Amino acid sequence: MVSIILIIIDSRVVVDNREGALKNFRSTLGTLVYPIEVIASLPYEITDWVSNLIVPKQTLSVENQRLKKELLLLKARLQQYEIIETENHRLRDLLESSFRLKNKVLVAEPVAIQLDSFHKKIVINKGESDEGYQGQPILDSSGIMGQIIQINPFSSTVLLITDPNHALPVQINRNGLRAIAVGSGEDDALVLEHLPKPLITDSHLPNNAHVLVGDLIVTSGLGRRFPRDYPVGEVQEILQNPGELSARVVVKPFAQFSKIREVLMVWPNEYKNNY
Amino acid sequence: MSIKITTNIKKEEIVIQSILKSNFIIMMTFVLGFVLSAIPLPDTIVDWRPCWLAMFLIYWCMALPERIGISSAWLLGILFDVQQSFIFGQHALGFTFLAYIIIKNHRRLRVYPLLQQAIVVCVYLLIYKAIMLLVTLLSGAIAYTWYYWLPTLTSMLIWPWLFIVMRDLRRKYGVV
Numbered sequence: 001m002v003s004i005i006l007i008i009i010d011s012r013v014v015v016d017n018r019e020g021a022l023k024n025f026r027s028t029l030g031t032l033v034y035p036i037e038v039i040a041s042l043p044y045e046i047t048d049w050v051s052n053l054i055v056p057k058q059t060l061s062v063e064n065q066r067l068k069k070e071l072l073l074l075k076a077r078l079q080q081y082e083i084i085e086t087e088n089h090r091l092r093d094l095l096e097s098s099f100r101l102k103n104k105v106l107v108a109e110p111v112a113i114q115l116d117s118f119h120k121k122i123v124i125n126k127g128e129s130d131e132g133y134q135g136q137p138i139l140d141s142s143g144i145m146g147q148i149i150q151i152n153p154f155s156s157t158v159l160l161i162t163d164p165n166h167a168l169p170v171q172i173n174r175n176g177l178r179a180i181a182v183g184s185g186e187d188d189a190l191v192l193e194h195l196p197k198p199l200i201t202d203s204h205l206p207n208n209a210h211v212l213v214g215d216l217i218v219t220s221g222l223g224r225r226f227p228r229d230y231p232v233g234e235v236q237e238i239l240q241n242p243g244e245l246s247a248r249v250v251v252k253p254f255a256q257f258s259k260i261r262e263v264l265m266v267w268p269n270e271y272k273n274n275y
Numbered sequence: 276m277s278i279k280i281t282t283n284i285k286k287e288e289i290v291i292q293s294i295l296k297s298n299f300i301i302m303m304t305f306v307l308g309f310v311l312s313a314i315p316l317p318d319t320i321v322d323w324r325p326c327w328l329a330m331f332l333i334y335w336c337m338a339l340p341e342r343i344g345i346s347s348a349w350l351l352g353i354l355f356d357v358q359q360s361f362i363f364g365q366h367a368l369g370f371t372f373l374a375y376i377i378i379k380n381h382r383r384l385r386v387y388p389l390l391q392q393a394i395v396v397c398v399y400l401l402i403y404k405a406i407m408l409l410v411t412l413l414s415g416a417i418a419y420t421w422y423y424w425l426p427t428l429t430s431m432l433i434w435p436w437l438f439i440v441m442r443d444l445r446r447k448y449g450v451v
Contacts, residue, residue: 026357026363029353029354029357030357030358032354032357033309033354033357033358036306036309036310036313036358037313037358039306039310040309040310040313040314040315041315043314044314044315112315113313113315114313114314114315114316114321115313115359115360116359116361117321117322117422118417118418118419118420118423119361119417119418120418121360123360149360150360157360163416163418164415164416164417164418165415165416184418185416185417185418185419186418258318
């Protein structure tokens, strides 16, 4: 009976997506089971440590070379980016509209804990003690990854955007068409919902509200949970069902869900003046 | 007279010690269950992971129904929900169901041959997994495939070995 009441309370939290009354209780119990997580991840950590220990020198030097090249390329690109950013700030100042400040970012690592494989969730090794909070966006180096749904003092659980319970407000970078990207339960697909009906998928028509294969999908920042204009993925295929107005638009996320090594916790910037 | 009292006290001490020891053993098996259900597995076999914690719970409910009952099952479920970040109370409900049905039938289960026991355990786990699926579907979505039911099959195959190992463990350390 008690468990049924708990289920009802907690599922209301999931549905309404707000911090429930059980949050503190949960995080206390989460600290209690934290040692178990440490024990469970030990074998993986040990093999990781050993394999790091016995890497031949040549592999390291090759990797070093590659990383140096990559760093050079990225630095070159960053120079351009910084010029563009200052220009953007100046223009926005002229227009007296809001501009974005820089994001605070922290690197976290997933704990080697496997959760139920029918839910797309991971556990990371940073929590409340690192100023994380519930609902915080999580990225990897190439795209949006998910958000924190349960925060404990030393670890937190991340709901990935590929989970069927996750919906992400997005827009198409080319024309600003807004949609919701809902997880499909598979690692390499999101489904766009709330697109206009009928959906135009032909670039020859004079309508800029169309979706094409290969379109870049970015976060729209609506919902105020995720920062704006972060890459999510690209449109992989559009399945038009004859006889129906709507189409199933499948997006391939940029984030690498199959081999997660490091993730970024982001503190989204405040807008200078909300309009 | 005084000798009698001291022996009584000693007896009590021994009883308390053995209770503490058996509590420790039972807790350790549950910790092992937690670890086994969280340890990372390769993608190819991750769907085959047996319901370890539920199996340990079934064993103890069967062997010591007066020690491990519905309340301990509920507590275990709550901890499991937190650790695996399920909906709060979901596994508490499932484990309570398992504990109830096992304690109801523990006399019958004990005398079954191992194979029959495994089949009965498989059926109970199927019902338990069905309850879990129902709760998940009522409160949200799940990436459901028929693989969802695979753990009950592997649990059934592992049950006889687990039962023998646990029985030997229980006898060796005199868990009562």
